[in-house]
Amino acid sequence: MWCNHDHHQPEEGCSSEEKQLLERRSLIQGLAAGGMLTVAGTSITGCATNAETGARQLLLVGEGQLNQMAAASWDDAKQKTPVSKDPRYTNRLRNIGGRISRGANKENEAWDYEVFDQDTKNAFVLPGNRVGFYKGMMDFTDNDDQVAAIMGHEVGHVTGKHAAERVSTQMAGQLAVVGGTIVGASQMGKKCRSLTGREASNCEQSAARNTQLLNGALGMGFQLGILMPFSRRHESQSDLLGAKYMHKAGYDAHQAVKLWEKMAENSPNRQPEFLSTHPDPSRRARDLHNYIRYQETLGSQGWQSIKLPKIKKT
Numbered sequence: 254m255w256c257n258h259d260h261h262q263p264e265e266g267c268s269s270e271e272k273q274l275l276e277r278r279s280l281i282q283g284l285a286a287g288g289m290l291t292v293a294g295t296s297i298t299g300c301a302t303n304a305e306t307g308a309r310q311l312l313l314v315g316e317g318q319l320n321q322m323a324a325a326s327w328d329d330a331k332q333k334t335p336v337s338k339d340p341r342y343t344n345r346l347r348n349i350g351g352r353i354s355r356g357a358n359k360e361n362e363a364w365d366y367e368v369f370d371q372d373t374k375n376a377f378v379l380p381g382n383r384v385g386f387y388k389g390m391m392d393f394t395d396n397d398d399q400v401a402a403i404m405g406h407e408v409g410h411v412t413g414k415h416a417a418e419r420v421s422t423q424m425a426g427q428l429a430v431v432g433g434t435i436v437g438a439s440q441m442g443k444k445c446r447s448l449t450g451r452e453a454s455n456c457e458q459s460a461a462r463n464t465q466l467l468n469g470a471l472g473m474g475f476q477l478g479i480l481m482p483f484s485r486r487h488e489s490q491s492d493l494l495g496a497k498y499m500h501k502a503g504y505d506a507h508q509a510v511k512l513w514e515k516m517a518e519n520s521p522n523r524q525p526e527f528l529s530t531h532p533d534p535s536r537r538a539r540d541l542h543n544y545i546r547y548q549e550t551l552g553s554q555g556w557q558s559i560k561l562p563k564i565k566k567t
């Protein structure tokens with residue numbers, strides 16, 4: 254026996270730099286007010302524990318703000334790719350979406366479901382509960398449970414607040430670049446008020462430039478956060494949350510394992526797009542299998558959280 258310590262997971266989502274940034278948050282909020290972005294609002298919790306995933310995450314933006322930003326991307330997607338009107342697809346997806354949203358206790362929120370008429374094995378979710386499935390993805394599945402597995406995964410990104418975390422992390426990265434400017438701008442604001450005449454107007458001009466720079470940096474972070482694919486950590490969290498919502502909605506969670514096994518069989522020659530931004534399908538199948546088996550051993554206490562027991566090395 255050489256080691257009997259629990260393995261602590263590294264703290265996720267909130268680095269010491271980000272914590273420093275949070276201490277300057279009121280400063281940033283003040284400066285950004287009136288710009289294209291407002292890092293403000295009561296929904297901002299900073300570095301918080303997500304109730305669904307149990308993981309810590311940095312949140313600098315509210316859901317409402319993300320929702321607004323995503324509306325344009327959603328309209329864009331619907332203009333670029335034809336949307337299916339075939340009820341065999343649209344009704345099926347809406348029904349499955351409705352059940353999964355109940356499984357996730359999100360049935361009281363508005364959801365948008367669209368089937369894009371394209372032979373792509375892919376699906377996505379945008380902030381504001383907008384779920385898009387490509388026809389090719391639905392055709393690939395064997396049954397409703399497998400569609401529900403993907404739907405559950407996408408809803409997992411919503412409840413995991415992955416978009417907000419990704420945007421916040423990107424914004425924090427951008428802010429770190431102009432961090433000095435932020436402090437400078439705040440001090441400059443005070444200085445400007447003590448000046449008069451031409452000196453005051455020059456001072457105000459440079460303060461305005463700094464604010465512009467800050468808003469530019471925030472905007473850049475926002476764009477990167479929206480456009481970048483989710484991390485593997487987020488993908489794994491969503492897989493497990495998806496299985497949980499499937500189970501709660503009365504679907505057979507084992508079908509999620511079947512789906513990823515099928516994906517793995519289909520991927521050696523040509524990788525479907527869905528796989529290129531997502532973790533290895535055989536690994537996803539294995540992780541899901543382990544998770545589902547563990548929940549089943551817990552009996553009535555099962556399906557409460559996506560945390561797996563810590564493995565003790567002895």
Ligand SMILES: [Zn+2]
Pocket residue numbers: 406410483488491
């Ligand atoms: Zn995903």
